[in-house]
Amino acid sequence: MDRGRTYGEAWKAGARRLAEAGIEDAEAEAGAELLILHTLGIGKGELLRDLREPFPEAKREAWETMLARRAAGEPAQYVTGEQYFYGRRFAVTPAVLIPRPETELLAEAVLEGAAKIAAARKAKRGEGQAETAPSVAPETELCVLDVGTGSGALAVTLKLEQPGWQVTASDLSPEALEVAAGNAAALGANVRFVQGDLLAPFLAGGAHAGERIDILVSNPPYIPSSDLPGLQAEVREHEPHLALDGGPDGLAPYRRMAEQLSGLAELPAMVAWEVGIHQAGQASSLLRDTAEWDEIRIVRDYAGIDRHVLALRF
Secondary structure, eight states: OOOOSBHHHHHHHHHHHHHHTTOOHHHHHHHHHHHHHHHHTOOHHHHHHTTTSBOOGGGHHHHHHHHHHHHTTOOHHHHHTEEEETTEEEEOOTTSOOOOHHHHHHHHHHHHHHHHHHHHHHHHHHTTOGGGSOOOOOGGGOEEEEESOTTSHHHHHHHHHOTTSEEEEEESOHHHHHHHHHHHHHHTOOOEEEESSTTGGGSTTSTTTTOOOSEEEEOOOOBOGGGGGGSOHHHHTTSOGGGTBOOTTSOHHHHHHHHHGGGSSSOOSEEEEEOOTTOHHHHHHHHHHHSOOSEEEEEEOTTSOEEEEEEEOO
16 A cells, blocks of 8 residues: 555545545545544644645554555444534444434424424413413423434434433433443533333333423434345444344334324324435324324435424424
């Protein structure tokens, strides 16, 4: 390998190595950029400014180790141990799914949905119809549950964006909860963590039975089991299957959560799900068949795919 004597030369040599390993040119260039920025501990502006600076020999071994891992197919986020979400740095390990940009849209949709619920209820109170609105804490003290939290990206983001909310994050995986708790601590988010399968901890007999949930948000596994072998190798071979496999048609977690809703102390004011391609209609039907909602809407992601389903009660 051409080791590269300067920042710029090392970056170009790294991109060539990744491309030769079968990574597409654009991704190889971006991957090499991400790795060199992490290795050097600088931003892109500094890299572009200092392209002719000599590459430090003290960081050569770390740089080449990272390149080798990425060339072998390991996702860059696991190599660097981090991924940015909603402008914040989250630690990631192979115990958790790598947060995707489209999930940021789910966070935005929840924040917007909560504001819409608050406005509708305020209007009802002004009309003397408070008795018709579901009982719920003041809008600044909503109780939020993030099911299948993984890295904690959604739960931590919602807590930091709305400090008055009481946020709980659950996951079946103790290893994932350890990563999520570390992220919450690092970012200063006071989030409670619960280990358990979907809504089970909050149903009769569960450790948290009877607790109020105003907003239920979840990005559960939604890949049909038969599709797992066809996923990109870096996803299939490195990301946790527990966070990917959604059962025969990818909808198993949604069916179970929909069935479990009736076992909660009270129906949430909002249920917000991220779903897989071609699943939004079926997920919407599951919610519609479960309870009466004032609004069920679908949010598209950056690629125009119906990606999020939100059911609201005013």
